Amino acid sequence: MSNERPAVPSPDGGLFRVRMDLSYDGAPFYGWACQDDLPTIQGSLEAALEVLIRRPVRLTVAGRTDSGVHARGQVVHFDLTGPEWNGLSRGASLTPEEALIRRMRGILNKDLTMPLRKAKAPKRVIHAMEGAITVHSASLAPAGFDARFSALWRRYSYRIADREASRDPLTRGVTLWHDFALDVHRMNSAADAVLGVKDFLSFCKPRTGATTVRELQEFSFLRRPDGVIEAHLRADAFCHNMVRSLVGGAILVGAGERTPEWLGTRLQARIRDSDSLLASPHPLILEEVRYPPDGEMERRAVNTRAKRTVP
Amino acid sequence: MSNERPAVPSPDGGLFRVRMDLSYDGAPFYGWACQDDLPTIQGSLEAALEVLIRRPVRLTVAGRTDSGVHARGQVVHFDLTGPEWNGLSRGASLTPEEALIRRMRGILNKDLTMPLRKAKAPKRVIHAMEGAITVHSASLAPAGFDARFSALWRRYSYRIADREASRDPLTRGVTLWHDFALDVHRMNSAADAVLGVKDFLSFCKPRTGATTVRELQEFSFLRRPDGVIEAHLRADAFCHNMVRSLVGGAILVGAGERTPEWLGTRLQARIRDSDSLLASPHPLILEEVRYPPDGEMERRAVNTRAKRTVP
Numbered sequence: 353m354s355n356e357r358p359a360v361p362s363p364d365g366g367l368f369r370v371r372m373d374l375s376y377d378g379a380p381f382y383g384w385a386c387q388d389d390l391p392t393i394q395g396s397l398e399a400a401l402e403v404l405i406r407r408p409v410r411l412t413v414a415g416r417t418d419s420g421v422h423a424r425g426q427v428v429h430f431d432l433t434g435p436e437w438n439g440l441s442r443g444a445s446l447t448p449e450e451a452l453i454r455r456m457r458g459i460l461n462k463d464l465t466m467p468l469r470k471a472k473a474p475k476r477v478i479h480a481m482e483g484a485i486t487v488h489s490a491s492l493a494p495a496g497f498d499a500r501f502s503a504l505w506r507r508y509s510y511r512i513a514d515r516e517a518s519r520d521p522l523t524r525g526v527t528l529w530h531d532f533a534l535d536v537h538r539m540n541s542a543a544d545a546v547l548g549v550k551d552f553l554s555f556c557k558p559r560t561g562a563t564t565v566r567e568l569q570e571f572s573f574l575r576r577p578d579g580v581i582e583a584h585l586r587a588d589a590f591c592h593n594m595v596r597s598l599v600g601g602a603i604l605v606g607a608g609e610r611t612p613e614w615l616g617t618r619l620q621a622r623i624r625d626s627d628s629l630l631a632s633p634h635p636l637i638l639e640e641v642r643y644p645p646d647g648e649m650e651r652r653a654v655n656t657r658a659k660r661t662v663p
Numbered sequence: 664m665s666n667e668r669p670a671v672p673s674p675d676g677g678l679f680r681v682r683m684d685l686s687y688d689g690a691p692f693y694g695w696a697c698q699d700d701l702p703t704i705q706g707s708l709e710a711a712l713e714v715l716i717r718r719p720v721r722l723t724v725a726g727r728t729d730s731g732v733h734a735r736g737q738v739v740h741f742d743l744t745g746p747e748w749n750g751l752s753r754g755a756s757l758t759p760e761e762a763l764i765r766r767m768r769g770i771l772n773k774d775l776t777m778p779l780r781k782a783k784a785p786k787r788v789i790h791a792m793e794g795a796i797t798v799h800s801a802s803l804a805p806a807g808f809d810a811r812f813s814a815l816w817r818r819y820s821y822r823i824a825d826r827e828a829s830r831d832p833l834t835r836g837v838t839l840w841h842d843f844a845l846d847v848h849r850m851n852s853a854a855d856a857v858l859g860v861k862d863f864l865s866f867c868k869p870r871t872g873a874t875t876v877r878e879l880q881e882f883s884f885l886r887r888p889d890g891v892i893e894a895h896l897r898a899d900a901f902c903h904n905m906v907r908s909l910v911g912g913a914i915l916v917g918a919g920e921r922t923p924e925w926l927g928t929r930l931q932a933r934i935r936d937s938d939s940l941l942a943s944p945h946p947l948i949l950e951e952v953r954y955p956p957d958g959e960m961e962r963r964a965v966n967t968r969a970k971r972t973v974p
Contacts, residue, residue, distance in 0.1 A: 377832040422833055457827065461840065483835040488828065516768065517799065521688040522733055522837055522948070524794040529772065637833070 368437040370452070371493040375424045376485040379525055379634065383419035393417070396485060397428070400459040404452070405436055414499045414641040415506050418593070420633035422526060425507075425640040429499040437492075452490040460485045496650025497643070501657055503588075505569060507640040508595050510583040510631065512603070518579035527580065528635040534606035536573045536581060542605040543571040545616030546598065553622045555598050556591035564591050571598065573606075589656075593630060600631040679748040681763070682804040686735045687796040690836055690945065694730035704728070707796060708739070711770040715763070716747055725810045725952040726817050729904070731944035733837060736818075736951040740810040748803075763801040771796050807961025808954070812968055814899075816880060818951040819906050821894040821942065823914070829890035838891065839946040845917030847884045847892060853916040854882040856927030857909065864933045866909050867902035875902050882909065884917075900967075904941060911942040 374397075382390040386398070394411055401409040414427040441451040461483045496502070513519045514530040546552075546568060553564040570586035583602070585595055601618065604610045618627070644652045685708075693701040697709070705722055712720040725738040752762040772794045807813070824830045825841040857863075857879060864875040881897035894913070896906055912929065915921045929938070955963050 375832050377835065424831070424833070453827075461830075483830070483840060484832050486830050486832050516764075519772075519794070519797050520735070521686050521795050521797050522735070524688065525836070526833055529794060 367431040367433060369429055369431050369493040369497060370437070370490060371497060371499065372428050372430075372452075372456075372490045373488045374426050374428070374485060375488065376422060376426065377483075377525070378417060378420050378422040380484050381419070383421070384413060384416045393485060396460070400456055401430065403459055404440070404455055405432065412499050414503050415590070415638050416592075417638055418596070418633050418636075421636045421638065422634075423638040426638055427499045427503070427641045427643075429493055429497060449490050449492075453487050456487045456490070460487070494646035494649050496653060498649070498653045499641075501653035502643050502649045503656075504642045504644055504652065505586050505588050506590060506638065507570070507584065507586040507642075508590070509637045509639050510585070510595070510599050511635045512581040512583070513579070514581060514606075515579050526635055526637065528632055530603065530607075532607070534581060534603065535608070536575050536606065538608075538612050539573045539581075539602045539606040541612035542602050542610075542615040543573065543598075545613065546619050547571060550619055551622060552591055552594055552619070554618050554624060554628070555594050555601070556624075557593045559592065562591075566591060566594070568598075571602075573602065595636060596630040596633060597628060599636075600629040603631060604629065678742040678744060680740055680742050680804040680808060681748070681801060682808060682810065683739050683741070683763075683767075683801045684799045685737050685739070685796060686799065687733060687737065688794075688836070689728060689731050689733040691795050692730070694732070695724060695727045704796060707771070708767075711767055712741065714770055715751070715766055716743065723810050725814050726901070726949050727903075728949055729907070729944050729947075732947045732949065733945075734949040737949055738810045738814070738952045738954075740804055740808060760801050760803075764798050767798045767801070771798070805957035805960050807964060809960070809964045810952075812964035813954050813960045814967075815953045815955055815963065816897050816899050817901060817949065818881070818895065818897040818953075819901070820948045820950050821896070821906070821910050822946045823892040823894070824890070825892060825917075826890050837946055837948065839943055841914065841918075843918070845892060845914065846919070847886050847917065849919075849923050850884045850892075850913045850917040852923035853913050853921075853926040854884065854909075856924065857930050858882060861930055862933060863902055863905055863930065865929050865935060865939070866905050866912070867935075868904045870903065873902075877902060877905070879909075882913075884913065906947060907941040907944060908939060910947075911940040914942060915940065 376393050378393070380391060381393050381396070384393050386392055386395045394413065398409060398411055401411075409430050409432075411428045411430050415423070417423060417426070437448050440448040440455070444451055444454075446454065511523075511527040512530055512534065513527050514532065514534040519529050520527070546555075547570075549565065549567045551563075551565050552568070556564045558564050567588045568585070569588070570584055573581055573583050575581050583599055585598065587594075598615075601610070601615045605612055605614060643649065687704050689704070691702060692704050692707070695704050697703055697706045705724065709720055709722055712722075720741050720743075722739045722741050726734070728734060728737070748759050751759040751766070755762055755765075757765065822834075822838040823841055823845065824838050825843065825845045830840050831838070857866075858881075860876065860878045862874075862876050863879070867875045869875050878899045879896070880899070881895055884892055884894050886892050894910055896909065898905075909926075912921070912926045916923055916925060954960065
């Protein structure tokens with residue numbers, strides 16, 4: 353559980369902890385976290401849950417994503433009472449899990465599931481928020497599960513089209529269009545120098561009182577057959593802005609504006625200045641969050657909390 | 664050349680005919696064709712060309728796409744005078760072809776090529792029209808080339824996610840989300856019955872005085888490894904609404920609401936009534952337009968025009 357929220361017990365305390373896995377298109381939202389009067393992913397999900405459960409439900413998320421960032425494998429948890437959980441399937445021949453998925457989808461995706469209409473004059477197609485969030489699965493979480501603190505690692509991807517021929521208007525919502533060619537080999541040299549357990553202060557927007565030490569387990573660039581460069585980053589956890597800042601630095605190296613050693617030197621310098629550049633958020637996707645086997649959730653969460661408070 | 668436009672001679676008449684290949688995301692536009700005060704693809708391209716050439720330039724297109732329909736392989740032509748063509752590269756060490764591509768991209772994509780910014784508070788990401796149209800190539804066309812009448816065939820694709828697990832928010836702009844599972848085998852049976860040279864009146868919005876006879880060369884559905892159904896349609900040319908009407912009919916068959924024979928029976932009936940249903944435009948993509956070898960452009964255009972006027 354995060355610092356901001358009261359601890360809620362697992363099923364043994366009479367509450368049922370629910371794990372929900374989801375995807376979203378970040379474009380129409382102002383990021384994950386609730387903001388007054390602005391559409392956010394957390395806000396939309398909590399509003400949908402309130403329709404179902406008939407009281408406010410707070411979500412805890414594995415990876416808070418910035419404004420414009422997408423997710424294919426986001427994980428959240430929330431807690432329900434026994435009657436709330438069992439009441440989900442009331443009046444339907446479904447399990448509570450199935451009913452929760454079905455009803456969340458109904459609320460979130462209502463306008464996208466009308467494939468046919470009478471043949472009249474074409475009307476404007478609105479790609480609004482409908483379908484921007486999809487619930488893949490919902491289930492009772494194993495004992496001790498915490499979407500944020502039980503996670504072993506998070507994995508992100510980032511797409512860059514640096515050749516004009518690989519610019520596809522249909523994927524421009526998830527791809528950076530870079531003006532000229534990047535050297536993937538140089539970018540990988542730079543990335544190698546920041547792997548491991550390091551203090552990523554130079555690549556973070558630090559939160560007061562929180563450590564910026566993280567274990568960066570993977571940071572690599574590859575050129576796909578269609579010419580698009582794809583970055584993969586994996587860490588036990590990422591600081592705020594860390595992925596976009598690392599990718600931004602690697603792009604400067606790939607463009608020849610910095611040497612391959614620059615990224616590692618900058619890491620060691622532990623500074624934040626005008627050289628701190630962020631790559632655009634729209635090509636960034638949270639791909640996956642990995643958890644330990646069921647029996648180890650509680651221990652992992654305890655370890656994570658301890659590690660986070662000791663810089 | 665289409666009926667609506669005056670004939671413009673090829674290079675021998677002192678004019679240079681230019682072929683331009685492009686992709687676009689149809690979502691932000693009200694279709695291909697110019698409409699007063701509404702954003703259209705033709706309107707955007709002609710406005711960009713007017714900036715470059717400093718006079719109005721009319722485009723002839725291979726496949727007019729409906730509102731919301733996309734293209735990966737659209738083809739257009741337009742005619743320039745010798746001084747206009749050669750003037751494109753003035754002041755740059757580029758050929759006129761390179762200069763045309765570069766400058767069109769500069770006008771159409773200006774806001775997407777700024778990958779980095781100073782690390783400040785995240786701002787709203789706007790996925791506006793920038794980058795919605797991409798010019799892949801531009802070149803002097805072979806003698807007798809006409810983007811519309813020289814074409815041998817057009818190929819379209821259509822994506823349907825009929826399983827909840829294959830609904831991806833990041834591709835919802837190009838995918839139909841169907842509420843329940845479709846039977847691909849039934850859809851292919853239905854599609855087979857309408858292949859060949861047929862009168863497609865039952866699947867068209869006919870234009871006065873124009874034939875609705877077309878040769879449908881391919882119409883098939885396949886289920887991809889990720890669970891998404893992909894339709895492929897190829898014809899010498901398509902009537903207005905024909906692709907969406909055929910796909911809409913096949914979806915009714917795949918959903919079990921009509922028998923596989925229904926599509927063929929309907930074709931033979933040559934009627935338009937309340938059973939005429941259109942599939943949504945947003946999953947439809949014009950993938951490719953194929954032309955004959957260079958020496959046969961003129962002959963193909965003459966043949967096409969003749970065929971079109973004899974029903």
